[in-house]
Amino acid sequence: RKEVEQDPGPFNVPEGATVAFNCTYSNSASQSFFWYRQDCRKEPKLLMSVYSSGNEDGRFTAQLNRASQYISLLIRDSKLSDSATYLCVVNRLYRGTYKYIFGTGTRLKVLA
Amino acid sequence: EAGVAQSPRYKIIEKRQSVAFWCNPISGHATLYWYQQILGQGPKLLIQFQNNGVVDDSQLPKDRFSAERLKGVDSTLKIQPAKLEDSAVYLCASSLDLGTENYGYTFGSGTRLTVV
Numbered sequence: 001r002k003e004v005e006q007d008p009g010p011f012n013v014p015e016g017a018t019v020a021f022n023c024t025y026s027n028s029a030s031q032s033f034f035w036y037r038q039d040c041r042k043e044p045k046l047l048m049s050v051y052s053s054g055n056e057d058g059r060f061t062a063q064l065n066r067a068s069q070y071i072s073l074l075i076r077d078s079k080l081s082d083s084a085t086y087l088c089v090v091n092r093l094y095r096g097t098y099k100y101i102f103g104t105g106t107r108l109k110v111l112a
Numbered sequence: 113e114a115g116v117a118q119s120p121r122y123k124i125i126e127k128r129q130s131v132a133f134w135c136n137p138i139s140g141h142a143t144l145y146w147y148q149q150i151l152g153q154g155p156k157l158l159i160q161f162q163n164n165g166v167v168d169d170s171q172l173p174k175d176r177f178s179a180e181r182l183k184g185v186d187s188t189l190k191i192q193p194a195k196l197e198d199s200a201v202y203l204c205a206s207s208l209d210l211g212t213e214n215y216g217y218t219f220g221s222g223t224r225l226t227v228v
Contacts, residue, residue: 008152043203043219044155087154097143097162097209100217102154 003027006088006103014111017078021106023071023088033064035073036087038105044087078110114138116220118204124226130192133223137185137206138216143167146179146189147203149222155203161187162209194227201225
């Protein structure tokens with residue numbers, strides 16, 4: 001079983017739709033949680049960190065449920081420019097430094 | 113602030129040849145990571161350095177892959193000999209670790225390797 005699991009998609013949604021991605025992690029020692037966005041043929045870039053209290057950045061809302069070891073990302077009012085792969089990332093202390101573990105990514109295509 | 117620099121951007125080699133990739137992290141970042149990203153998959157950690165010491169190389173295929181970070185700054189990743197299944201993007205990332213906090217985790221643009 002992978003340490004971070006995501007539904008690979010693809011999710012094809014019309015412009016203006018609301019779409020949600022889920023992610024589960026297996027290591028209870030995981031400390032910090034993130035969503036990264038990766039455009040085709042580009043490197044991953046930080047979209048947002050995920051906090052236990054939930055956090056919002058414009059149209060994007062992230063939630064963390066530590067008890068269920070579950071992370072989510074909600075995108076409201078989807079734009080064409082949101083088309084990308086969304087990577088769930090967890091990090092934890094390992095031998096005195098931080099190890100980042102990536103999910104496979106969920107592909108989103110927003111259709112006109 | 114300059115980002116993580118990687119070179120080359122693209123490389124095409126024949127199987128059984130050798131190849132090397134270079135990474136220069138953000139100045140002051142003690143931790144450096146090399147990832148392999150195969151098309152359609154998430155990045156897989158190959159090796160992680162803290163300064164010039166190896167923290168984790170458990171997923172590095174040591175029969176053909178090697179990496180070094182001799183002076184605790186820039187790093188090279190080598191494949192010798194390459195196989196078709198090594199075709200992937202090789203990403204370098206760096207971060208600043210201060211006690212229990214981790215800052216500035218940033219990726220370079222990657223090197224796209226094609227083995228034919």
